[in-house]
Amino acid sequence: MCKVLGISPQGYYDWKKRRKSQRTIDQEILEEAILQVYKAFKGRYGSPRIALELCKRGLFTSKNRVARLMQRMGLAAVSYRKRSRIGRKSKGSGIMDNLVKRAFEAQTKNTLWVGDITYLPLQHGFLYLATYLDVFSRKVVGWAMNTRMTEQLVIDAFLQAVGRERPSAGLIVHTDRGSQYTSRRYQSTLAAHGAILSMSRLGDPYDNAVMESFYKTLKRELMPETRKFTNEKEARNAVFEYIEMFYNTKRMHSALGYMSPVEYEKQHS
Template sequence: MEVRQRRSFTEDYKRQAVELVVSSGRSVMSVAKELGLRDSVLRRWVDKLRQEPASAAWRPTTQTTPMSADQASEIARLRQENERLRMERDILKKSIANLCRNPDMSFRFIEDHREAYPVRLMCAVLEVSPAGYYAWRERPVSARATSTAMLLAEIRQVHRDSGQRYGSPRVHAALRTQGRGASRGRIERLMRRHGIRAIMAPPRRVRTTDSRHNLPIAPNLIARDFTAAAPNRVWLADITYIPTAEGWLYLAAVMDLFSRKIVGWAMRDHMRVELVSSALSMALRQQRPGAGLIHHSDRGVQYASHDYRAVLAAAGLTASMSRKADCYDNAPMESFFHTLKTELVHHRQYQTRAQAQRDVFAFIEGFYNRTRLHSAIGYIPPIEMELKAA
């Protein structure tokens, strides 16, 4: 009988899990399900940390300012007016590319968005009559139109469940796993017609690799062969940055090349050796790899340092490093950081590092590792790929 390996968690992991409960107001059951934890385990962590002295790093504070009745009334009126203008703007923005003054297309747009905006407001903006719209609704619906409406609803649900991060390839893969036989081309056309697209953002770069040192450099044992026969044979490591109003938050991550799972991570306000060592320690504690595992990174001073090489040697890991200034030698890690930035970070404006830590933790442990369909492993989540090899 197969024995399931007991999971081991770092203090960083526990604290970030508690953050999701305390700061977001979500239930213990909801967060535990997202992270693949037992309710009782997460509840024990929450109770333990609540007994500790209050800490600004994780315990939220609230402030209220008295407001007069006139001020409250004016604010309510302005909010209502702003909401009406926002809806008009959104209606025009979403419809202008597709409608072209075609009544049928206008009516279809109204039908698709009737739960989001008032019907009469949409009719006024699109210059069609409410009576014409309701007459259009009463017409018999063809089998093809019914099928298309059902497929569109399923597409919207998958897109919504992914946090709007999925484009047509991943939506198609997700529907295929649910037994939906629609072609990728049809899904792509529907998504384009209805303005359903993956959230994206332009890249911003900050230098995180300092290879100008005289420390030992390990040979490149990967040579851009980004395949592994089983879990815990090859790990990739790298550092990235996340902007906040308090300054940069740096993220060090360790990826298992076989499953593309992030097996270790650490977040700090610095890029010293302790950052990458913490991420590696988490990976070693959770995965417990055997000797001979290849650890591949860039030539950064953190990875070449004596302290880091000592950790690798103690664990029986073999060091490998990319060529100088060649990001393609560590392409899967670059791809993960690109995903993190375009699907999360570039759509946020973090006031504090603690806010960014909560978001990144939820993305890695609750979405990327457990839910997100990964194209490099056949459009399944990394944790499913790992379990297949168990």
């Protein structure tokens, strides 16, 4: 084999006895740590967040080096699939002015919430998810799921948020113009809790960009490889684990200085 490779037998035995360099050892340690973080967060993190997580664990490195090693290891964050627009168009009644006008900023929590509905495909049918986010911390303050996309779905999500957060009167709740949000019962429920309604312009996703971004992230990081959940129970458990045990408490958010929503609220309480 040495003759085939054009090297001397002595050179081969010298190479075999040679110890690994410190650089090689450090790289192997870093690759193992990257793999641990990648698996711990179920492939949801790319190189910037993995680098930050490693720094939190005392292993200081750069996002560029992590990116190079991830490419070498064949690791990549889960990809994004564009979501379809759903819902029925409102007929004009119950439409409110756009009070937010793309200024998604809040100085304190529970002053501006945004809401929307998305769907999760099952092997047979769909499960609909209604969510409200606090713009201040990007925390999911309330959510609800149902196999039907009705006004009760968004009401349940709102009431859960109110029960958790106890917002003061004057809270602005911004949504699109879907029939669930323009319904009389939904609007009277919000009014009873002192909330002020705001609505996006028709067919303009940028008017509710925070929710669009959240659902984009959720679909990318939550959906199984088959892009469908086996059944309703599996989907519900996955959403609970993602929102309550990961997104709110652990997931780094670039708009929050790479803190989780809960960490951000504690730091600014």
